[in-house]
Structures are given as C-alpha cells and as structure tokens.
Amino acid sequence: MIELVMKLGPWIFAGLMGAWALFTHMNAKVKVADTKQQAQSAVAAAKAQQQVAEDNLDAREMADAQADADASKTAATAAQERTDVENSQSRLDDADARADLLKLLHGSSADNPGAGQGSAGTDPGRG
Template identity: 70%
Template sequence: MIELLMKLGPWIGMGIAAAWALIVHARSNAKVSDAKQQAQIDVAAAKAQQRVAEDNLTARKTADVQADADAAKTAATAAQERTNVENSQAILDDAAARDELIRMLHGSGEDNPGSGQGSAGADPGRR
C-alpha cells in the first residue's frame, strides 16, 4: 500500500495542485468580470451625471441670455419713455412746460388744490 501511495502520491499532489489552480483562476476571472461590470456601471453613471451637468449649463446660459435680453428691453423702454417726455416738453412753450411738469410731479391741481404752487400761490400773477 505504501508502495502504491509512493508511486501515485506525486500524481495525486499534482491533481490537487491543478484543481486548486483552476479554482483560483475561476475566482480571479469572476473578480475581473465583477470589476469590469462595476466599471461599466460607474462609466454609465458618470455619463449620466455629465449629461445632467451639460443640461444645467445650457439652462443657465439660456437664463443668462434671457435675463440680458430682458434688461436690454427694460433699458430701451426707459430710454423711449424718457425721449417721449423730452419730446413732449420740447413742443410746449416755457409756461406750458412748467405747468405740465408740475402736474406730472404733484398730480392734478383739481384733485389737490394748491399742490405745486409753493410761494406762487400767494401771488396769482407769478408763475
């Protein structure tokens, strides 16, 4: 029996070593496969985050452009209103322009007697 074991012992040892090597190799392949799968998941998540970031950047750029357009429109409207007031005042003679400005600043004299008259209210001939 010992003689048989001595003859077959190295073969049995090599068989055990080969089986162990196959098990280790299979485990390594499984780990590599898991790592590849996890890397693909991470890459997909990173791409999704990149798309979200790009969409957010596009939305911010669009909002900035819209805000700039709104500000330009407001400035143009204010300039037009200022020009309209200046033009309407340029058409009037001095006395009418003064009366118009007083009416604009203090409201109608009919609604508020004595408004905008100041010391001129004491002297009706004075404007």
C-alpha cells in the same frame, strides 16, 4: 501501501494543486467580470451626470441670453419713453412745461386737494 502512496502521492498532490489552481483562476475571472461590470455602470452613470450638467449649462446660458435681451428691451423702452417726454416738454413753452412738471411731481390739484402743502399735504387722509 506506503509504496503505493509514494508512487501516487506526487500525482495526487499535483491533481489537488491543479484543482486548486483552476478554482482560483475561475474565482479571479468572476471577480474581474464583476469589477468590469461595476466600472461600466460607473462610467454610464458618469456620462448621464455629464449630460445632465451640459443640459443645465445650456439652459442657464439660454436663460442668461433671454435676461440680457429682456434687459436690453427694457432699456430701449425706457430710453424711448424718456425721449418722448423730453420731446413733448420741448414743444411746450416754459410756463406750460413748469406746470406739467409740477403736476408730475405733486399730482394734480383736482386729484389731491392738499397738493403744494408740503409732505403732509400729499396724503389726503393725513391730518
């Protein structure tokens, strides 16, 4: 029996080592495949986040451009209104211009019976 174990022992040991090596190799392949899958998922998530960030940046840039356009339009409208007022004032003689400016500053005397009476006269409800 000892002779048989001595003859077959190295073969049995080699077989056990081969089975262990095969098991270890297969286990490593599974771990590599899992890691690769996780990495691919992480890359896909990062690409999706990058796309969202790019879309947000595009939307922000578009909103900034729209705000700039709106501000320019408002400034142009204000400039046009100022020009219109200046032109209408320049057509008036001095007395009419002064009366219009006083009307703008204090309101008309028909709308406000206390006009021209200082700050207490600007609100008809104040006594």
